[in-house]
Amino acid sequence: MFGLKSFLAGYTDRISEDSHDPEIRELAKYLKTRSLSPFAQSIHVRMVDGGSPNDVELEEGLTGSPQVDAERFGIHFCASPRHADVLLVTGPITVNMKQGLVKSYNAMAEPRAVVAAGDGACTGAPFSGSYALVGKGTIEEVVPVDVKVPGNPPSPYALILGILKAGAVLEQKSAKLRASKK
Amino acid sequence: METTQLKEKIAANAPSGMKFTLREENETMLRLECSPEALYSLCWACTRAGGVFDSAFISNSGKGAFEVSYVFRVQDADRMVAMCASGKEFFSISHLIPAAIWDERKMQDVTGLKFGRMADSRALIFHPEAGMPDKRPLSQSAIKESEIDKSYPMPGTGAHGEYEIPVGPVHAGIIEPGHFRFHVVGEPILKMETRMFFLHRGIEAFAEGKTFSEAVPLMEQISGDETAANSVAFAQAVESACGMDVPERAKYLRTVLLEMERIYSHLADLGGMATDVGFYGASSRFTLLREEMMRLNKEVSGNRFLRGLIAIGGMSRDIPDDALSTLSNKLKRFLAMLDELQEITLSSSTFLDRAFSTGIVSADIARELALVGPGARASGISCDARVHYPYAAYGKIKVQEALETNGDVLSRFFVKLTEVRNAAAIMLEAMDKMPKGAVLSKDSATASDGKIGFGWAEAPRGSCMFMVEAAKGGKIRRLACRTASFRNWRALEQAVLGNIVPDFPLINKSFNLSYAGCDL
Numbered sequence: 001m002f003g004l005k006s007f008l009a010g011y012t013d014r015i016s017e018d019s020h021d022p023e024i025r026e027l028a029k030y031l032k033t034r035s036l037s038p039f040a041q042s043i044h045v046r047m048v049d050g051g052s053p054n055d056v057e058l059e060e061g062l063t064g065s066p067q068v069d070a071e072r073f074g075i076h077f078c079a080s081p082r083h084a085d086v087l088l089v090t091g092p093i094t095v096n097m098k099q100g101l102v103k104s105y106n107a108m109a110e111p112r113a114v115v116a117a118g119d120g121a122c123t124g125a126p127f128s129g130s131y132a133l134v135g136k137g138t139i140e141e142v143v144p145v146d147v148k149v150p151g152n153p154p155s156p157y158a159l160i161l162g163i164l165k166a167g168a169v170l171e172q173k174s175a176k177l178r179a180s181k182k
Numbered sequence: 183m184e185t186t187q188l189k190e191k192i193a194a195n196a197p198s199g200m201k202f203t204l205r206e207e208n209e210t211m212l213r214l215e216c217s218p219e220a221l222y223s224l225c226w227a228c229t230r231a232g233g234v235f236d237s238a239f240i241s242n243s244g245k246g247a248f249e250v251s252y253v254f255r256v257q258d259a260d261r262m263v264a265m266c267a268s269g270k271e272f273f274s275i276s277h278l279i280p281a282a283i284w285d286e287r288k289m290q291d292v293t294g295l296k297f298g299r300m301a302d303s304r305a306l307i308f309h310p311e312a313g314m315p316d317k318r319p320l321s322q323s324a325i326k327e328s329e330i331d332k333s334y335p336m337p338g339t340g341a342h343g344e345y346e347i348p349v350g351p352v353h354a355g356i357i358e359p360g361h362f363r364f365h366v367v368g369e370p371i372l373k374m375e376t377r378m379f380f381l382h383r384g385i386e387a388f389a390e391g392k393t394f395s396e397a398v399p400l401m402e403q404i405s406g407d408e409t410a411a412n413s414v415a416f417a418q419a420v421e422s423a424c425g426m427d428v429p430e431r432a433k434y435l436r437t438v439l440l441e442m443e444r445i446y447s448h449l450a451d452l453g454g455m456a457t458d459v460g461f462y463g464a465s466s467r468f469t470l471l472r473e474e475m476m477r478l479n480k481e482v483s484g485n486r487f488l489r490g491l492i493a494i495g496g497m498s499r500d501i502p503d504d505a506l507s508t509l510s511n512k513l514k515r516f517l518a519m520l521d522e523l524q525e526i527t528l529s530s531s532t533f534l535d536r537a538f539s540t541g542i543v544s545a546d547i548a549r550e551l552a553l554v555g556p557g558a559r560a561s562g563i564s565c566d567a568r569v570h571y572p573y574a575a576y577g578k579i580k581v582q583e584a585l586e587t588n589g590d591v592l593s594r595f596f597v598k599l600t601e602v603r604n605a606a607a608i609m610l611e612a613m614d615k616m617p618k619g620a621v622l623s624k625d626s627a628t629a630s631d632g633k634i635g636f637g638w639a640e641a642p643r644g645s646c647m648f649m650v651e652a653a654k655g656g657k658i659r660r661l662a663c664r665t666a667s668f669r670n671w672r673a674l675e676q677a678v679l680g681n682i683v684p685d686f687p688l689i690n691k692s693f694n695l696s697y698a699g700c701d702l
Contacts, residue, residue, distance in 0.1 A: 049358045052698065054405055054696055054698045065473040095313045126400055131316070156473075
C-alpha cells in the first residue's frame with residue numbers, strides 16, 4: 001500500500017537510559033527492575049473519567065500512538081471493567097459521576113488496582129472546593145487508590161509508568177490473595 | 183452596522199407599542215433592555231432582523247430578582263446583541279427558538295426559577311438521584327427536599343416493537359462519560375436522547391470571587407483540547423470589560439496558538455473517524471501525526487496542551503523567533519504527510535461507503551438548533567467567528583471558511599481536513615507578519631463594579647462565548663460561558679435519526695464534541 005514503510009518506519013521511540021526525554025529514561029530504569037510475573041507483564045486497563053477536562057483521556061489515547069505504543073509494554077485498554085485488572089481514573093471526581101465510578105470499581109474482579117491519573121484525580125486541583133465535587137474531589141474519597149500519577153495532564157509515558165507500577169501492586173495483592181486461600 | 187440602524191431594524195420587526203431601551207454598548211456588545219413580558223417579542227424581533235441565537239445568561243440582581251440575557255449574533259453588526267430583562271418571572275423562548283431550551287433548563291437549575299411555558303423542565307446540570315448541592319449556585323436559599331424531582335423520564339416514540347438501548351455513562355472507548363438512550367426497532371434509530379453533565383464541575387460558580395488572572399487556569403480546564411480557545415475568549419472578555427489594549431505581537435501569537443490547537447484537535451477527529459469505520463491503517467497514521475503535533479506544541483510552548491501561555495492583557499511570556507521558525511519548517515513537512523494521508527483515506531471504498539450520506543444534519547435543522555463550528559459549516563451554514571467577528575489578529579490575515587453542503591459525516595470530514603490545511607496557512611502567514619515588541623499590556627486589569635465584557639473565539643469545535651461581569655478589585659462577580667459543545671450536542675440527537683446503531687460512534691466522532699466542555 002501507499003508507502004506504508006516510509007510513513008511508519010523509524011517513528012517508534014527507543015526506550016533507553018540515554019534518551020533525550022527524561023520520562024523515557026525513567027521508564028527504561030523502571031523496566032530493568034520490574035517483576036516478571038504475568039500480572040506485571042500483561043495489564044488490562046479500564047479507564048473511567050471522573051471529571052477531567054478530557055486532557056488525560058487524550059493522552060491515554062496517545063499511549064496507543066505509533067511512537068509510544070503501549071501494547072509493547074503489555075498494556076491493553078479494554079472495554080469493560082469486568083475485563084480489567086487496573087482501573088485508571090481521572091478527576092476531580094464529580095457528584096454526578098460518583099455512582100459510575102463506584103459501579104465500575106465494584107464490577108472488577110480481585111485482585112484489582114486503581115491508578116489516579118492527573119493532578120485533578122490526585123488532589124482535586126484546580127476545582128477543589130466546588131459544590132459539584134465529591135468532598136475535595138480526590139479519587140481517594142470514593143475508591144481506594146494504589147498508584148498516583150501527577151501531571152497536568154501526565155504525558156503518555158508517565159501514564160504507562162503508572163500503569164506498570166499498578167501491575168507490581170497487583171502482583172503483591174495476588175500473592176496475598178493466594179496466601180489467604182491456603 | 184451602526185447602533186441606531188440596528189435599533190431601528192429591530193423596532194421595525196417588533197410588535198407595535200413594544201418598548202425597549204439601549205442600556206449599554208461597547209465594541210464587543212450591545213445591550214437592549216425591556217420588561218420580562220416583552221422579552222419573548224424582542225427576541226423574535228431580533229431573529230426576524232437577522233439575528234442568530236447564541237447563548238443565554240442569567241445573573242442574580244439581588245432580592246430574589248434575576249437578570250436574563252439572550253445573546254444574538256446579528257449579521258453585519260460586528261458584535262453581540264444581548265436582550266436583557268430583570269424580574270422575578272420569565273417565560274421560555276424555546277417555542278420560537280428551539281436552540282434555547284438547554285440554556286433555559288440550565289438557568290432554571292442554577293437559580294431555582296421556573297420559566298413559564300417550558301416545553302421540557304427536567305433538571306439539566308444536576309442529577310438529583312446522584313445528589314444535589316445544599317444551595318443552588320445563584321440562589322441564597324437552601325434547596326428544599328420537596329422541590330427535588332428525582333425522576334428523569336426519557337420516553338420513546340411508542341412505536342410497535344420498540345426497545346431501548348441505554349449506553350453509558352462509562353463507555354467502551356477511551357472517552358468521557360455521557361448517557362445515550364436509543365429507541366430502536368431492529369437496527370434503525372427512531373429516537374435518541376442524550377443525558378450529559380456527568381462532568382459538571384461548577385466552573386462558572388467556582389470562578390466567582392476569583393481575580394481575573396486566577397481564573398485563567400480554570401478556563402484552561404474547561405476542555406483539554408480547547409485550552410487556548412477558551413482562555414483567549416475569557417481573556418478577551420476581561421480585556422473588553424477593563425478596556426485594555428493588547429499588544430500586536432500578543433495578538434499574533436494568540437492566533438498561532440489557536441491554529442496549532444485546531445490542527446491537533448482536528449487530527450484526533452479525522453483519525454477517530456477512520457478508527458470507527460475499522461480503517462486502522464489510516465487511523466494509526468493520523469495518530470502518528472497528532473503525537474508529532476503534540477510534541478511540536480511542547481517544543482514551541484513548553485506544554486503539550488499549550489497551557490500557561492495566555493494571560494489577561496496578552497501572553498504570559500514571549501515565544502522566541504527561533505522557536506517560531508522551527509514551527510514553520512516542521513509545518514511544511516507536516517503538510518506533505520497530510521497530503522499522503524488524504525490520498526490513503528479517500529481512496530478507501532470502506533471509508534467512503536460508511537461516511538457518505540451517514541448522519542445527515544440538514545441546513546434547516548442546523549439553523550433551528552443554532553449550530554456552530556464544523557457541524558454547521560458541513561451543512562452549508564457560514565458561521566466562522568474568525569471571518570464574521572474577527573478577534574486576535576484574524577482581521578489582518580486571510581481566513582478561508584471551509585464550507586460543504588451535504589451535512590453528512592463525509593462533509594464534516596472534508597470541512598475538518600480543509601480547516602487543518604487552512605490553519606497551517608494561517609499560522610505561516612501570521613508567523614510571516616509577526617510584529618516585534620512587548621507581549622503583555624501595561625494597563626491594569628481592573629474594571630468598575632458591574633461592568634460587563636463579552637469575548638469569543640472560534641474553538642476547533644465552533645465558537646465559544648464568554649460573559650464576564652466585573653466586581654471591584656479586578657475580581658469576577660459573574661462568569662457565564664457557552665461552549666461550542668453545549669450548543670452542538672443536540673445536533674447529534676437529530677443526526678442519528680434513521681441511521682443504524684453501529685453508525686452512531688462514527689456520527690458521534692464526526693462532531694467530536696467535548697463532554698467536559700459541555701458540562702462545565
